Amino acid sequence: MLKQDLKAIIEAADRAITAEDFDRLMDFYAEDATLVVKPGMLARGKPAIRRAFEAIAAHLNHDITVKQGEMTVIDGNDTALVIMETLLQSTDGNGVPTTETRRATYVFRRGESGKWLCVIDNSYGTSLLDVPPAA
Amino acid sequence: MLKQDLKAIIEAADRAITAEDFDRLMDFYAEDATLVVKPGMLARGKPAIRRAFEAIAAHLNHDITVKQGEMTVIDGNDTALVIMETLLQSTDGNGVPTTETRRATYVFRRGESGKWLCVIDNSYGTSLLDVPPAA
Numbered sequence: 001m002l003k004q005d006l007k008a009i010i011e012a013a014d015r016a017i018t019a020e021d022f023d024r025l026m027d028f029y030a031e032d033a034t035l036v037v038k039p040g041m042l043a044r045g046k047p048a049i050r051r052a053f054e055a056i057a058a059h060l061n062h063d064i065t066v067k068q069g070e071m072t073v074i075d076g077n078d079t080a081l082v083i084m085e086t087l088l089q090s091t092d093g094n095g096v097p098t099t100e101t102r103r104a105t106y107v108f109r110r111g112e113s114g115k116w117l118c119v120i121d122n123s124y125g126t127s128l129l130d131v132p133p134a135a
Numbered sequence: 136m137l138k139q140d141l142k143a144i145i146e147a148a149d150r151a152i153t154a155e156d157f158d159r160l161m162d163f164y165a166e167d168a169t170l171v172v173k174p175g176m177l178a179r180g181k182p183a184i185r186r187a188f189e190a191i192a193a194h195l196n197h198d199i200t201v202k203q204g205e206m207t208v209i210d211g212n213d214t215a216l217v218i219m220e221t222l223l224q225s226t227d228g229n230g231v232p233t234t235e236t237r238r239a240t241y242v243f244r245r246g247e248s249g250k251w252l253c254v255i256d257n258s259y260g261t262s263l264l265d266v267p268p269a270a
Contacts, residue, residue, distance in 0.1 A: 030212045032211055032212050034210065034211035036209060044211065070264045072263045072264060074169055076165065076179065076242075076254045077166075077244060079242055079255060081242050081255045083240070083257075083261050083263055083264060084264075085264060103261035103264060105216060105218070105240055105260075105261065107216050107242055117212075119211045119212040119214045120209050120210070120211050120214060120216045122209055122216060122218075125240075126218050126238035126240065126260045126261050128207045128218055129205045129207060129218060129219075129220060129238060
């Protein structure tokens with residue numbers, strides 16, 4: 001079932017983020033995928049996405065745990081929109097634990113091999129409208 | 136520019152909804168697109184999407200105006216995620232004007248012809264997580 005398949009893929013990607021296993025993490029992305037690093041800042045393509053995750057790991061003191069909550073999947077034309085509660089646990093610059101919950105929107109596409117790959121990774125969901133769009 | 140192109144496509148689709156020109160409206164969808172009719176109810180494929188729009192038009196007394204507000208587009212791999220404020224104006228069963236604002240998430244794909252088609256039409260955005268997911 002698609003929802004369970006995508007849930008397993010996303011949870012495996014979360015484990016790769018926590019383990020800082022960026023080789024493994026890149027397996028989940030299409031070659032020309034786009035990551036919303038933060039509102040107004042995009043990373044396009046695997047090399048840029050990898051650099052962004054490396055920078056995020058350093059910024060969050062190499063202490064990131066990502067967990068997923070409620071999830072809905074809508075698919076059409078070998079494309080799936082995943083709407084998902086994402087819980088981010090980390091430590092700030094002063095060593096204080098922080099927790100942040102977002103409603104993420106991820107877009108996956110099924111490639112010719114039948115494998116689902118992430119093409120748009122936007123953990124900020126519709127909250128992107130809260131800030132002026134990037135130029 | 137992609138954002139302007141998609142804005143023009145969405146606004147043309149809005150005009151087709153108001154005019155109840157469902158032939159024209161179907162030109163904007165991929166053959167096996169999915170429409171979120173309401174939380175928990177999906178219409179899959181053009182024939183089902185067309186029937187859903189006909190039912191919505193009847194339900195809203197043939198008086199629907201759709202307008203778009205703030206918009207952000209993220210694209211990757213010939214796929215675009217549009218996050219958009221959508222304003223729905225209509226008349227309820229008692230003839231009272233109603234207005235509803237949503238934050239929609241639309242997924243478009245560029246076909247072989249280069250034309251962008253809507254593959255997932257989810258005007259409810261991340262608010263789908265507010266209700267139990269469809270079985």
